[in-house]
Amino acid sequence: MGLRFRRSMNLGGGLRLNLSKSGIGISGGGRGARIGTGPRGQRMAVGIPGTGLFYEKRSSHRKTKEKDIKAARQKDKPPSQKEIKLGFIQSLLTPRAEKLFVQGINHVVSNKREEGINTLRESIRENNSLADSYFALALVTIDEKERLECIKKLIHYRKEFNKHFSKYKAVFGALLSVTDHVSLYIYNDDLGLELLSAEVLEEHGFIKEAIELLNNSIYKNEPALRLSLGELYFRNGQYQECIETLQGIENNDMIGTNAIYYKGLAFKEMEMLTAAVETLRKARRRRKNRDPEIIKEIRYALAETLLANNRKREAQKEFERIMTEDSTYRDVAQRIQELKNN
Template sequence: MGLRFRKSVNLGKGIRLNISKSGLGVSSGVKGLRMGVGPRGIRTTASIPGTGISYVKEKSLKQSKSSKEKRRLEVTSKDLYSPYMPQEVPHTLRSKQYHLQSLLGLIGIGFIFASFKSLSFLIIGLLCIYGKGAWRKKTDFAAKNYQDAVNYFKTKKYEACIEAIDHVLSHPNASQDLSLTKAECCLELGKLEKAYTIYKDFFHRLDTNSLSSLYYWPPKATTIAMAVEKGDYDFALKLLETLPEEIEEHINFPLWKNYYKGLCFIGKHQYEIAVEAFKNAIGRKRRMEEPYIDCHYYLGVAYAKLGKMSLAQQRFQRVYSANTSYKDIAAIITALEAGDSIEKLL
């Protein structure tokens, strides 16, 4: 029997002691970034606020040639319901007979409750409920599939949810936001390519400037992160231009906008523009948690690509001072001090 034991003790100041059957572990961090050390190694998690995605880096403590650092994009489920698929069936998907069908179902339930008086009441009640289901299946195919999709998502039956959503989307009045829920299901199933295709198609078909910045921030952030990982820089930049220039509801849009712009322009080998983007992301902040530490690191990379090694070394030194285990920063600093090339380390 797969029993699992885990207890977390808050030690204060963002530090927790985690006790499990596999051993002791310690984790610490702030909102959006946590680092944990346990029997299996070091795990660092950095999340994008307001979204369900995070970057996870795992490193084994075992010293072996096969021991490698693992990095991946991880999707964290936040709720049993998708914000882009409300629980109640939209009126636009219901036929004119929808309320009559509901009434028939209620009548059937009433007869079942009264079945203690006569067995015939039970039979009539069951017939009413069956009739309601058969009638709705014939006239309200989209509405029925919508309700099924909601239930499938809630119970994490993502394959079935995708199939039900496809049926709903065939209805002329179906909301295209359901595509975002379909993409969420694909992410949960690990079908990243399919999820990215759905997201990209969704934002291609709609006027992204007219979409609410906050409401559509999670799928936009997910799509931008995936586009950068795939090297689809032009599409990522197109989406980034639709983000606001100010902070809204504790989401620092300028920071994320400029950070991802910088990554895109590094990918496009336009290092001067990347430098400006990372500078704008950092601003006057002296913070070094993620993604600020990432901005400093990639600013150093951009300077190095431009041959401005003195400026690059300043940025790498700041990263090293904040976190000696960050990427290959220790090796980069050693190479710079020795006057060696760092090209292969970037």
């Protein structure tokens, strides 16, 4: 059985200060009606005295934060980050590690990066299970070793993640490179945690651990997570798993283009050349709002695949299309000359 702590102090005028293990709250009202706010959200209760009948409505801080994150992710825009405000009484009663976390976030939001990094480090020294500080520090530090250690700690203390972000309705995030050509904004939710963790683990050679993390995700239908997982499978030589993971993603945006590109490369590695050609052509079909570099990479891979399939004339055309856009791209000029000589 878990232990609970709760203490209530009468402030007069119908107001009460409520202290509990989860934080501080305040409530007010009289017999039959009360309204209060606390770390878990707002609560309103109205009843008929003496009858036992009452109506209660609760609103959660977490829902507000999650709604903001969802809206930002749909538009793929920078997170709307605001400073966290602590009231006077709240500041007095908030644990030191939590106050340092708040100060660290506020420094980063105010473009005081170094102060933010140092304050977040201090919050972790004060409380080494403060998962939200590990997440924030992993996003802003430029020390790769520190970033990896933050991710390891974050995964270890994952059950504590979002405890303080949710309490303060804070949205915090940054731009993350998911592949060489796809970057997107991640936020302080479970999907953001998993994408960030997978990328950091991959950078340090822990590909199997990154694959396991994403494979156990509840967000396996999210295109961004599927692209990240598919790329991990490809880099680990698991080409069939790569194809299965990326199957069905449409070429509607940069995520779709890259997913189809990796699927085509996987077919090529498996020597399924007809499927590779068809898939790579599908990947390069839409060029509007696409990074020109990924289109050139797709054309180059397509040309090589056509050559492997002894379709030299078609390969030469792809190389020449690259040449018209970038005459210095890789060894395209040399490849064209070789094909002409043969």
